[in-house]
Amino acid sequence: DTGVSQDPRHKITKRGQNVTFRCDPISEHNRLYWYRQTLGQGPEFLTYFQNEAQLEKSRLLSDRFSAERPKGSFSTLEIQRTEQGDSAMYLCASSLDRGFYNEQFFGPGTRLTVL
Amino acid sequence: DQQVKQNSPSLSVQEGRISILNCDYTNSMFDYFLWYKKYPAEGPTFLISISSIKDKNEDGRFTVFLNKSAKHLSLHIVPSQPGDSAVYFCAASGLTQGGSEKLVFGKGTKLTVNP
Numbered sequence: 001d002t003g004v005s006q007d008p009r010h011k012i013t014k015r016g017q018n019v020t021f022r023c024d025p026i027s028e029h030n031r032l033y034w035y036r037q038t039l040g041q042g043p044e045f046l047t048y049f050q051n052e053a054q055l056e057k058s059r060l061l062s063d064r065f066s067a068e069r070p071k072g073s074f075s076t077l078e079i080q081r082t083e084q085g086d087s088a089m090y091l092c093a094s095s096l097d098r099g100f101y102n103e104q105f106f107g108p109g110t111r112l113t114v115l
Numbered sequence: 116d117q118q119v120k121q122n123s124p125s126l127s128v129q130e131g132r133i134s135i136l137n138c139d140y141t142n143s144m145f146d147y148f149l150w151y152k153k154y155p156a157e158g159p160t161f162l163i164s165i166s167s168i169k170d171k172n173e174d175g176r177f178t179v180f181l182n183k184s185a186k187h188l189s190l191h192i193v194p195s196q197p198g199d200s201a202v203y204f205c206a207a208s209g210l211t212q213g214g215s216e217k218l219v220f221g222k223g224t225k226l227t228v229n230p
Contacts, residue, residue, distance in 0.1 A: 045218065101216075
C-alpha cells in the first residue's frame with residue numbers, strides 16, 4: 001500500500017501526559033501537512049513541511065506542540081502536557097510539488113482522547 | 116471567521132438522482148478548490164479539484180462548477196449511488212507566504228443516498 005499512513009490510529013491519555021504521533025507520507029511526496037479536526041468541523045491546518053524544512057505554522061499550534069520531519073520522509077507531531085481541549089482527530093497529508101495546484105492525500109488520522 | 120462555508124449540514128437524495136452540494140468562499144486569494152469525501156473513522160479522500168482559471172471540471176459521475184464572480188462552487192454527482200453516502204468537504208487554497216498550499220475547509224455536508 002503506497003498511501004499515507006499514521007500511527008497510532010487511536011490514543012487515549014491522561015491530562016498532562018505527552019503524546020507523539022507519526023506520519024509516513026507517500027514516498028515521493030516532498031510536501032507534508034498536519035491538520036486537526038474536531039467534531040462537526042472541517043480539518044484545520046496546523047503546520048507544513050517542504051522536505052525537512054518546517055515552513056509554516058498555524059496560530060493554532062501552541063508552544064506545547066512541536067513537529068519534525070528530520071530526513072524529509074516521515075514526520076512526528078508531539079503534544080506536551082496534553083489538555084482536554086487537545087482531543088481531536090490529527091490528520092496528516094502529503095503532496096508532490098509539481099508547480100501549482102497539487103492535490104493533498106490524507107492518512108487515516110490519529111484520534112486523540114485526553115481524559 | 117469562516118472563509119469556506121457549506122451552508123447545508125445534510126442532504127438526502129434518491130439513488131439514481133442528482134446530488135448537488137454547494138460551497139461558498141470569501142477570500143478572493145483562493146485559486147484552487149477541492150472536494151473531499153470522508154467516511155467515519157477514515158481520513159478525507161480526494162475526489163475532484165478545479166483551478167480558478169476554469170469554470171468546470173468533470174471526472175466520471177462527478178462534476179465541479181466554479182463561479183468566481185459569486186465566489187461559489189458546487190459538486191454534482193450523477194447518478195447518485197448509495198455508496199456515495201458520506202460527508203463531503205469543500206476546501207480552498209491559495210499560495211501563502213510560507214509557500215504552502217494549505218487547505219481551508221468548510222464544515223462539511225453529510226450526503227445520504229437512499230436506495
